[in-house]
Amino acid sequence: MRVTFLLLLFLFPYTVVASSSGIIAGLVEDESGNPLVGATVIIEGTTFGAMTTSTGEYVIAGLSPGHYTVMARMVGRATSKVEMVLVEADNLSRVDFKLEQDATGSTVILVTQSRTTILRDVPATAFQLDLSEMRTMTKSTIVDMIAAQPGVVQQNGELHVRGGRAGEVDYVLDGISLRSPMDNRFNFDIPVSAVSNATLLTGGLSIEYGNTLSGIVDLIGKEGGDAFRGTISGRMGDASSTMISSGEQVFTESIDIDLSRQDIRSGAITLSGPEPLTENLLPLIGVNIPGEVTISASGQFSSSGEDNLDTRDNWSYNWMNDGSGMVKLTYKPIARTVYSLNAVGSYREHGWNQWAWSKYGEVGIVDGYLFPPGSQDYALPVLFSETGGLILNVSHLIGDKTSLKITLGTVKFQNWNRICDIDGGFIGDGTNPIFWMTQYSPPQLFESQQGFFYDGVHQNVWHDSKATVSTGMIGIDMNPNPRTRLKFGVSGKYFDLYQYNAYFVSPGNAYLSLWNAYPYSLATYAQASYRFTGGAITTAGVRADYFNANTSVFDLETGGGVAVQAKLHISPRFSFSVPFSERSIFFTTLGHYFQMPPMNSLYLQTSYNMGAELVIAGNPDLDPELTQLFEVGIRQEVDDFTDLAISFYNKDITGLVSTANQNESTSYVFTNDDSHGNVRGLETSLSRMSGNNLSGQIFYTFSIARGRYSSMLEKYNFAQFGVVYESKEENYLDWDQSHQAGTTIEYAFFSSEGPGIAGVYPLENTSASISWKYGSGTPYSLPVNESELYVTNSERRPFTMQTDLTVSRVLFPGFGKVKLIAGVFNIFNRRNISHIYDTGLFHSSGDPTGEMENPRAWSSARQFLFSAVMSW
Helix, strand or coil: CCHHHHHHHCCCCCCCCCCCEEEEEEEEECCCCCCCCCEEEECCCCCCCCCCCCCEEEEEEEECCCEEEEEEEEEEEEEEEEEEEECCCCCCCCEEEEEHHHHHHCCCEEECCCCCCCCCCCCCEEEECCCCCCCCCCCCHHHHHHHHHCCCEEECCEEEEEECCCEEEEEEEEEECCCCCCCCCCCCCCHHHHHHEEEECCCCCCCCCCCCCCEEEEEEEEEECCCCCEEEEEEEEECCCCCCEEECCCCCCCCCCEEEEEEEEEEEEEEECCCHHHHHHHHCCCCCCCCEEEEEEEEEEEHHHCCEECCCCCCCCCCCEEEEEEEEEEEEECCCEEEEEEEEEEEEECCCHHHHHHCCCCCCCECCCCCEEEEEEECCCCEEEEEEEEEEEEEEEEECCCCEEEEEEEEEEEEEEEEEEECCCCCCCCCCCEEEECCCCCCCCCCCCCCCCEEEECCEEEEEEEEEEEEEEEEEEEEEEECEEEEEEEEEEEEEEEEEEEEEEEEEEEEEEEEEHHHHEEEEEEEEEEEEECCCEEEEEEEEEEEEEEEEEEEEECCCEEEECCCEEEEEEEEEEEEEEEEEEEEEEEEEEEECCCCHHCCCCEEEECCCCCECCCCCCCEEEEEEEEEEEEEEEEEHHHEEEEEEEEEEEEECCCEECCCCCCEEEEEEEEEEEEEEEEEEEEEECCCEEEEEEEEEEEEEEEECCCCHHHHHHHHCCCCCCCCCCEECCCCCEEEEEEEEEEEECCCCCCCCECCCCCHHHCCEEEEEEEEEECCCCCCCCCCCCCCCCCECCCCCEEEEEEEEEECCCCEEEEEEEEEEEECCCCCECCCCCHHHHHHHHCCCCCCCCCCHHHHCCCEEEEEEEECC
């Protein structure tokens, strides 16, 4: 281990602040408002500090996210101390001091810092996710918490943020993306206990962020401390959680998205503190590692749905087993220098939940044939997902005001589908694509008139998807004075991509795709921020992104391959904020954002493909998808714990991927749509932070999302019904939800609080929270009428509404504390429409289940969940 540390020191002599750090800055004045020159400002318990300039200003950079105590002192003046100063990733926390005359200089004036965060270095809409207090036990993952935020619409297992398509939000852990480039989805169920800070950014994004259109979830991995701490938790009951599907697949039947599973059993453990090897074992043999080494390790597992029933006791083949973990090793050899190595991993397997196979285990008669009960375990694919990666951050503050940022990471994403062979293993193991065309002969599919299968094997016989992304980033963050902040940086990514897919239609007729690709991207950025007298802040930056598909396409004129031209895009961004009172700011931001389409749409079937009609191929020459965002808003700090926020936004969207008929044949190719989409909305929220007797949030949003195609496959899917469909730009998008409203209210009694009897407080350390969310109806389309063109999304579903309840109690048994939690999901057992399987039947009868009476049309039933958390 000592060799490893020496190598790190040798390789990175000029190291950087952790990929996401914050700043404390401000002004030190006397009681008359005159600046004090040479006053000392320090962060208690650290080596960070600064002296005030000739204007009385100071800046302390390179601080990890968290709470700090800041102290200002000067000879002949009273010392002032501010506690609970919140530092957030990539933000500036403003702390001003007034030092009164005091001959002894020993008087300490203590102030508790406001916990609200209305002043940000880059003004924009952002939601700090409260990981320490899970307000509703039915929302137990980071993705679930995001789904509950204003402006987020959940539909068919996907999240749409501010009217954007699914896959337009990036999930970044310690500077490295955890979103798969194959379909731009996030399938990593990271342990919540492994994260110290989580922020959802939906407004103007900082200049470091690229390749995203609608938002960023910025996650900071938890570091170990100077003392051993830990938590152990367990959960049981029913589960209802946001599920991110595998994205739009070509030649793949869709899975019924059912978010409800019975009999969940899950557990999690977190341990953190000094790293035991360097702290205890190595010194015993005379090896002493200079500095401080800490470790934080978190892991979780869960199993659910084994009885193949959902919460309404309907057949559901969505059983799931999964586990994930994260270990973060942090080394601080000298003051202001930090090395961190983060290892993450997750594994998941679950069933193929498709209602057409629900009667496969029953006796059936089709066309006069009698079929005995079959086993879905040997007929349906099993879906596997695995993600693993390493993230290296090295940090060092150069002087007091400049930091150099370096982040290195590699993440591997894998998804595969297999059908179990009754003789062991999986069907197709050890074969090549020719096998599916010449040798594979599964049992014939027998389908009833209603569409149920009673014999045979699923057509999705094989799917393999692998993507390894290697990332390197270098950035400079300069803070020459409290008024000025400069950022510069470069980054690069290299992709190693592979996909092999087989969809079997009939003997001699299978859709096959096998391809490899090795694209790469580069980016550079520069940004400057300046704070004017009076508190106004202006920020301007520009980002340049370069993408090279690193492949060629066939040219009809030359009869050979022609290299695909690299893509270069310039993204300017500007923001401005000004306080109009001590507790209020007005802000506006204008930014250009780009995102490369999913790699599936670039490379699908470009190396090897076979199929009959309606073959679709990738296009390596696709351009980036573009969004221009304008936002204006006001934040009002009601008190030290409460914020009121109002914002309006407008998004112009161009270049989204669609499909085009190629040479008037039966083949299609992905292409950038030349249409224009628009999303505009108003968001209001009143938030009160936890830690009070009363906390929670109330919000309302109004938005309109219009465009030509809701899906990149929409035009291609119409073609399968014989419809050549050219949409109009003013169509409502599938997830357009005009009105959203919600509230979460929590009331807590702390120690010795609540009703008392003879000095006993039965409700002390008890809390109860209730969450309610309303959404107006999303649009749907009437069926195709005799292959004629028609208007999409001309009708509206009914509104949705749901109420959840959580009650908890904290006990102190003498060895830490134990928190017991009981949650009730959908208290009133309301049935909301989740999906419409036959829009014509629904339009005439109001029944969304279709001819097959698919219960997935309805949302989850009332369910209960119990949890216990022990911490020390």
